[in-house]
Amino acid sequence: MNAIVSNLAQPVGQPKTAERDLLLRVDNVSLSFGGVKAITNISFDIQKGEIRAIIGPNGAGKTSMLNVINGFYHPQEGTITWRGEVRRKMKPYEAASQGIARTFQNVALFKGMTTLDNIMSGRSLKMHRNFLWQMAWFGPARQEEIEHRRKVEDIIDFLEIQAIRKTPVGKLPYGLQKRVELGRALAMEPELLLLDEPMAGMNLEEKEDMSRFIVDVNQEFGTTIALIEHDMGVVMDLSDRVVVLDYGKKIADGPPEEVQASQAVIDAYLGVSH
């Protein structure tokens, strides 16, 4: 057996069962807007290389949790440890450049721009030349642009959206727009990718495609993924671990099969008077 083949035979990602490094830890975090307590005293962690799902009924605080994770909200209580360092309050710019990318519940793309330009915009934080350089046709900015374009083309190839490269995204069907949004998030080469309901409003075929891409992103690029999703079938199939929120509180945390069997989760979903 030759070396190349045997090398490839080894899975590149780390085995799912082994203990992994901690990427992010949330300790006793609480967040409130005036009198409304969105998140109460929640702790969980995200390990490097896993797919972590956050689920819960409507209004459970899932999106708020994502906003806390990516630094958009700063919790009143508790700490967030990102790559081993306790995070302080950040400006949005700092939050964006720390290596966490996200997609939104409602597609938030530049509708008038093409797929290519939208994904290129995901690289803007990685462009180093100032705008004077970028105005010139020749020079280092051009070289840099070529490098970025190459990365973007990798993503276009990966997501199989070659045919819509030059199409304004506003003209695309919803399922494809979601894919472009994923592409833009990937263009940031994030360490942690947050997906807020990636399958919302999709038909079965689009869901299957999207699931495939999420798994591929995780395996091929080794990107850690945290996702919110209502489709339980998708969640149970894709994720390594699931955390369940209800009314801002954590009610379960563990592997899918364990969470599925938990009485508290069943009650939360079926509705039990509190």
Added chain:
Amino acid sequence: MERAMARLPGAAASGEDTFPKILLRNAQLFGNRTAVRQKDFGIWQSWTWSEVRDEIRALSLGLKDLGLEEGDKVAIVGSNRPRLYWSMVAVQAIGGIPVPVYADSVAEEMAYVLGHAEVRFAVVEDQEQVDKLQSMGEQVPSLTDILYDEPRGLRDYDHSHLHPFEAVQERGSRILSSRPEASAEWEAGFAKGQGTDIAVMLYTSGTTGRPKGVMLSFDNLVISARNANVFDKLDETEETLAYLPLAWIGDHVFSLAQAYLAGYCVNCPESMDTVDVDRLEIAPTYFFAPPRVFENMLTAIMVKMEDAGRTKKKMFDFFMDVARRAGEKILNGESVPAKDRLLYALGEFFVYGPLKNRMGLTRLKVGYTAGEAIGPEIFRFYRALGLNLKQLYGQTEASVYITLQPDGEIYGDTVGKPAPDVELKIADNGEVLYRSPGTFVRYYKNDEATRTTKTEDGWVFTGDAGFIADNGHLKIIDRAKDVGKLTDGSLFAPKYIENKLKFFPNIKEAVAFGHERDKVGVFINIDLTAVGSWAERNNVNYASYQELAAHPEVYRMIESNVDEVNRDLASEPMMAGAQVQRFLILHKELDADDGELTRTQKVRRSFIAERYAPLIEALYDGSSSKHVRTEVTFEDGRVGAIEATVEIRSMAAHAPTGSTQEAAE
């Protein structure tokens, strides 16, 4: 003339009678010319002939090292990618036989083909195909190793018998660097190969029964390809787009055989969805497409023109009139008034040029269409623009070419004259037979089929009925088994009549009856889009398909269409007896959900005859209307019934006018 040209010294005469040998010739002759391009990551990546030789050599040595032996069959599965084409020649260089298969066929069908061909190796595109092949397991016991091009998703697979394409090439390259003489040995290996060796096995889809493996020799392909190149004066400067299935003989000949013979460049699109854009970027000089591609392009243009501003629309209409009047004549080199010539030149600048550019046909030297009948209007449109679009008639068993339309002799309703070195004859029952250097060797492991298709002295039954018109052009009428006779003995070719009817935009589908009956009767389905838009323009109100179909104005319109078809039929001596004498417009659209059409939208004649027996009866008993009740399946699967009273019209037949053909303008 063509024959004389075909005998000019070519590859075979100079000893290059197999593709591996021709590859070496090309690497020497056209070393720095681009042989193949593939759009990948948004850029056209290209390889010169000498690079292609190196790629193929490395792969070939790697395959040999993996244990591939002379005579082994190798399945090639995937879309049009340079690496898959290289695999074919790499396999041939070891003395193996490539077996390209349709990538989109379901696992069961593919398993049959691969099992029947006893393939040992497979070269596939991606994970999807790897999964499909691995699922076949014991159905293809001979299959040992799989090579794949696209590694995505395959990382965690067991790689003991699964190899990335690069890894196999790497093996080859290592052998070359450790033993430089390996290259010469490789060349010596196929230098002893001959033109009579089997080059490839292609499985024909076949409408009935299991697919058959057509074995083609290097001579079959090399001589046919060389003849075709000479016929259309194709050389190393051509550019083509490879986008039709690898397992189809057409692609094999256009994108491999002819490309190797002439040394021209084959371009592989980025994906199946980007073909239109890729064609625009490449602007092929030699291009093949089935009629539906040309239809779709034309529809797209017409729809866009409807939305264009008034000035543009006027200009388009004016110059298209000029083109219809003069374009074809100019293309055929006939004389045209100076004024038209001038207008045509202006039109070229304002309209035709930009149109051709949009379609990616600016540089087109010659284009072909085949497979089914193309609407005369569509065909004329392209020719009027100055595009040399032609028709051909071919088969897998013939290495494509049976007949071709020579430049300047283009008739919309015939498929051309016998291709160089091809002999034609018509059997007593009207079936077309041919004999040519491209005639296949035999079917693989199916001597019975070989015997019934190919005679001892090399004539092959096409399965199509046709005749040779006075001008020497072949005209195909129908599948031989569908051709029948009326009770008065006149020839009845249902598809021929149906196609003539379907060329009218108002008619979507037609089903003709008449075998062993006294006259021809036809069911017609109107085209809801075309007739609906006519209704809108003419203030005709309707609530449903059924109501529109029964509208007297619609009947009048269809009646005039049928009459025109009759006049057309009357002008053809063989067909004059089979004019449509009775027709009705069906009260529902023929639908695959109801089993009336196949999934590929072909009419299921016998099923329809059974289902609408009362209507057929009404066609022949002289009644003028008939009440029917038909069960239908709705899109959500519910079953309901529709009732209608269908009107039946009688038509007067035209007297035979006898003149044979009319040039396509």
